[in-house]
Amino acid sequence: MTTLEATAPAPRMGFGLGSRLSFMMFLQYAIWGAWLPLLYPFLKNYRGFEDGQIGWLFMAGGFGAILGPFIAGQVADRLFNTEKFLGLSHIAGAIVVWFLGDVTNFWIFLGLSLLYSVIYAPTIALTNSLAFHHMPDRDRDFGWVRLWGTVGWIVVGIGIGQWLLHMHTPADGSLAEATLMQSQGMQDAFRLSAILGVLMGLYCFTLPKTPPQKGEEEFALLETAREIKRNPLLILFLLAIPVSMIHQFYFVYTSQFIGEYQNNFKGFEESINSIFGVGGGGLMTIGQMSEIVVLFLIPFIAGKWSRKSLLAIGLIAYALRMFLFSQITWLNTTLGIPDVVILITGVTLHGLCFGCFIFVAFMVVDEETTKDVKATAQNLFNLVIVGVGIVLGSYIANNVMGPLTMVEVMKDGQPVMENGAAVMERDWSLLFSVPMYAALACLAILLAFYPRSKKHVAG
DSSP, X not given: OOHHXXXXXXXXOOHHHHHHHXXXXXXXXXXXXXXGGGHXXXXXXXXXXXXXXXXXXXXXXXXXXXXXXXXXXXIIIIISOHHHHHHHHHHHHHHHHHHHTTOOOHHHHHHHHHHHHHHHHHHHHHHHHHHHHHOSOHHHHHHXXXXXXXXXXXXXXXXXXXXXXXXXXXXXXXXXXXXXXXXXXTHHHHHHHHHHHHHHHHHHXXXXXXXXXXOSSSSHHHHHHHHTTSTTHHHHHHHHHHHHHHHXXXXXXXXXXXXXXXXXXXXXXXXXXXXXXXXXXXXXXXXXXXXXXXXXXXXXXXXXXXXXXXXXXXXXXXXXXHHHHHTHHHHHHHXXXXXXXXXXXXXXXXXXXXXXXXXXXXXXHHHTXXXXXXXXXXXXXXXXXXXXXXXXXXXXXXXXXXXXXXXXXXXXXXXOEETTEEOEEEOHHHHHHHHHHHHHHHHXXXXXXXXXXXXXXXX
């Protein structure tokens, strides 16, 4: 190979291919975003499930990602075209999620949730591997394609929020009545997800053909396991577990955390709801918008900045966000920074957290594995991020730190009592300090052990 051939830029991705892959990502995350942000209030306020039961339902999604590499990765890498497997998976998932909104029994809901997670979770990694397979230059092209997944999440979330605001919110009524009606209306979110799932399933059969590859091992997982034992994949996989747990702290508690501080800027909350609708987390949607900006910028810097630098920026953003949340009272009283500024800044950092660590990590997995195990490798990393991390993160956030951070409300040195019991409140400073220090520890490990990045090649 001549020097000119080695340094020649990869061909541009055509508009047709880029549009097809972008629409695939749009539908992939619209399916998930239609109902996931609404799951807790739906289960709590309408189905009346207890917090412990809801915790198990949230963890159910992680088990599907854990099984993904053993099923979807093997099939896509060795037995079946990826686009066909995606099509069948999404149609099957649409059937399951359609019935979820009507289930009233906890055990049936748990069983269907586990089934749906086994079907849907692997498709996240497989859409990544399909896109990587056909892109001329992953650094240049993947960010602009993947950002449409975030657009899909936002569009469907705003759509459902507006639907609940205008179709399931009484013009006159108490807050309790509005909450019940909106929670009941969230059944429509599952139906919308099912419709999008069927559309996605049919669309997948039109995607570029992505056949299985013949490799050194009959079982792709064994070959993948050998490849991730070397750096940088080894350090990346080890760091992904605590980072995913930190990520889960954000999604479990931030909506409640924001809700307690929104009383200080009630007018602003009403403005947010008029734009984004109700039931979708309000201010948290700003995090997805910042994610779009970061993903748009990644192609401009991925070829110039080292992977280690980008991953470090993501970990710094995780630590900074948790610092802002844990120190909100001190920042407000000592430095005079308004609560709303602290909250919006913390939520906006989600773009850097996701874009510079999780998104870049998926790129590293693709470029550091051989062609015949890329689907399995993506699913194995998905196992860590969406599987093990979510299960452990949900358990620690809900079952360990949740009870430990509840403290008695004190007045004049005495606990406040109500109906014979002490009134409890959340110690947000303690709660968010735990993931903050964990993020700093991950940053130290990355800086110490992640190897210096070599020059990356396109494809």
